[in-house]
Amino acid sequence: MRILRSALLILSASAFGSTVFAQTPGFLSGNQKQQHWVDSVFHKLTRKQKVQQLFFVRAHTNLPQRYQDSVGRVIHDEHLGGVVFFQGGPGRQAELTNKYQALSKVPLLISIDGEWGLGMRLDSTISYPYQMTLGAIQNRAIIKKMGEYVAYDLKRLGIHMNFAPVMDVNNNPNNPVINYRSFGDDKHNVAQKGIAYMQGMQDGGILTTAKHFPGHGDTDVDSHYDLPQLKFDKARLDSLEMYPFREAIKAGLSGVMIAHMNIPALDNTKNVPSTLSRPIITGVLKDSLKFKGLIVSDAMEMKGVVKFFPNGLADVKAFIAGNDILELSENSARAVTMIKKAIRHHEVDEKELDEKVKKVLAAKYWAGLNHYKPSLAVGVFDDLNRPEAYALQQELADKAITLLKGDTTLQKLDPLKHTAIVSIGVPEKTVFQQELCSNFKDAKMFIIPKDVSAPNMSAYLKELKGFDQVIVGLHDNRNRPASKIDYPSNLKLMIADLAALPNVVMSLFANPYTIAGMPGIEKSSALLACYQKEAFMQRAAAKVITSKIKAAGKLPVSVNTYFPTGSGIVFGDVMP
Known part of the structure; x- marks a missing residue:
């Protein structure tokens, strides 16, 4: 084991240059009260219970009672360390969290994927803009404020850890899993925005988990x-993919989530995911980047990790690789037995188990679990849907709208002229249209669905030519903004013809990458990137068009040669 560790240190030093001296995460402060509590809990645990503290189980509040009860039995019988909540409702989750905590000998660390807030998983709660939308904002202070608001919401439900922010640099427009969840394709922008979000949450008392390392x-x-594969060399991985993580570690990041990816330049073992790679987790993240915080696996039930390492083997290898927390094992009881066997056979030093457990317990202390108090379900809806939260949501949207072209066109829009206000890709009148109609007195609304017939398209185009000015909203009405909009080709041709008319303003309520799949849209007199379909983005775009606010966003990704990263006509003061 010493020989292996020495080899890894040599690999790390040669591959990644000089040593990075990271700040210690806040939960590892090492104060005497914390140490006393950690030791008092640790010394009461058997070896089996120590291993069990490293496992987090899946929980839902939108599934039948028998499912919820089965999770409760696992928590009680297996003494697991934490829970990851998925879909459900806030009141139900507060009550179920209290029930699960009562079943656990050691207080549970409660976690969630809340990349854009509780609304990512729970109904009746607020969703803040996606990270790609935030990537357009030129004010990091407001993103930090959002992190503080998210922290408040999570703590209100008894949640201690957020599996966020996403710190992947999304430089592949066809990425099917990261994409709009990333702050963009510029590593500096990703690092700056990710750190601001992280610091807001940590200042608010929430453990964060930057993901998905190494990118x-x-x-x-x-x-x-x-299982995806990254085929880039060490220099590229170090300078690009790992850059945001390195910067976040220096800023005091509390946790890192490991991706399921095969990366031959860092570990040439065939088909091994990074989650199971000791050279990557221990050699690079811990030894080279000097990360001291919690290392969390991505879900251990995903095909990217179990495809080549089935039947519990993935769990054992993830433990040996250096992960502190294994979330969503296919079978945690089996995994615990197999890890105990690996320790007995000296496949890993038992001191590493002790270090992991004490780190998890230190995180629990930092989260206040040394004095656990149940969450109050009463009043939770009002607390999570407070007016100031929605005001912040709208302010974020207002600062994200990106004017790609047409500042003079917007200035010349006349509220008294004959105006067409068009929404394309939707079945009914939109918030965008409603907001604009109150400003343009001689206006007519048009609703053009995705399945519009060819004759109707021609009729719409002919009628729209008769207006003095045309304001168009292009809407992707799907739940998640994919890189390609699902419009039929003839509708895209109609949009190109419409864009070529004089005095046409287009607002795209969709993933900005979709611009590349709509040739001709760049000919419009004015073009706004609005990133997503939600009402708060539609209101923000209407404010820009009616000159109530100035556009302040910049494109966080490169769309095509017309609109590279950083495109955007910005007015007014831009704060750091």
Whole structure:
């Protein structure tokens, strides 16, 4: 084991240059009260219970009672360390969290994927803009504020850890799994925005988990279904993919989530995912980047990790590789037995188990679990849907709208002229249209669905030519903004013809990558990138068009030669 560790240190030093001296995460402060509590819990644990503390189980509040009860039995019988909540409702989750905590000998660390807030998983809660939308904002302070608001919401439900932010550099437009979840394709922008979000959450008392190390942005395979491969050399990985993680570690990041990716330049073992790679997790992340915080595996039920390492083997290898927390094992009881066997056979030093457990317990202390108090379900809806949260949501949207061209066109729009206000890709009147109609007195609304017939397209185009000015909203009405908009080709041709008319303003409520799949849209007199379909983005775009606010966003990704990263006509003061 000493020989292996020495070899890894040599690999790390040669591959990644000079040593990075990272700041210690806040939860590892090492104060005497913390140490006393950690030791008092640790010394009461058997070896089996120590291993069990490293496993987190899946939980839902939108599934039948029998499912919820089965999770409770696992928590009680297996003494697991934590829970990862998925879909459900806030009141139900507060109550179920209290129930699960009551079943656990050691308080549970409660976690969630809340990349854009609780609304990513729970109904009746607020969703803040996606990270790609945030990537357009030129004000990091407001992103930090969003992190503080997200932290408040999570703590209100008894949640201690957020599996966020995403710090992948999304430089592959066809990425099926990261994409709009990333702050963009510029590593500096990703690092700055990710750190701001992280610091806001950590200042608010939430453990953060930057993901997906060493970088899942340049893949075209979804690791939920298969094992992606990164074929880049060490220099590229170090300078690009790992850059945001390195900067976040220096800023005091509390946790890192490991991706399921095969990376031959860092570990040439055939088909081994990074989650199971000791050269990557221990050699690079811990030894070279000097990361001291929690190392969390991505879900251990995903095909990217179990495809080549089935029947519990993935769990054992993930433990040996250096992960502190294994989330969503296919069978945690089996995994615990196999890891105990690996320790007995000296496949890993038992001191590493002790270090992992104490780190998890230190995180629990930092989260306040040394004095656990149940969450109150009463009033939770009002607390999570407070007016100031929605005001921040709208302010973020207002600062993200990106004017790609046409500042003079917007200035010349006349509220008294004959105006067409068009929404394409939707079945009914939109918020965008409603907001604009209150400003343009001689206006007519048009609703053009995706399945519009060819004769109707021609009729719409002919009628729209008769207006003095035409304001168009292009809407992707799907739940998640994919890189390619699902419009039929003839509708895209109609949009190109419409863009070529004089005095046409187009607002794209979709993933900005979709611009590349709509040739001719760049000919419009004005073009706004609005990133996503939600009402708060539609209101923000209407404000820009009616000169109530100035456009302040810049494109966080490169779309095509017309609109590279950083495109955007910005007015007014831009704060750091």
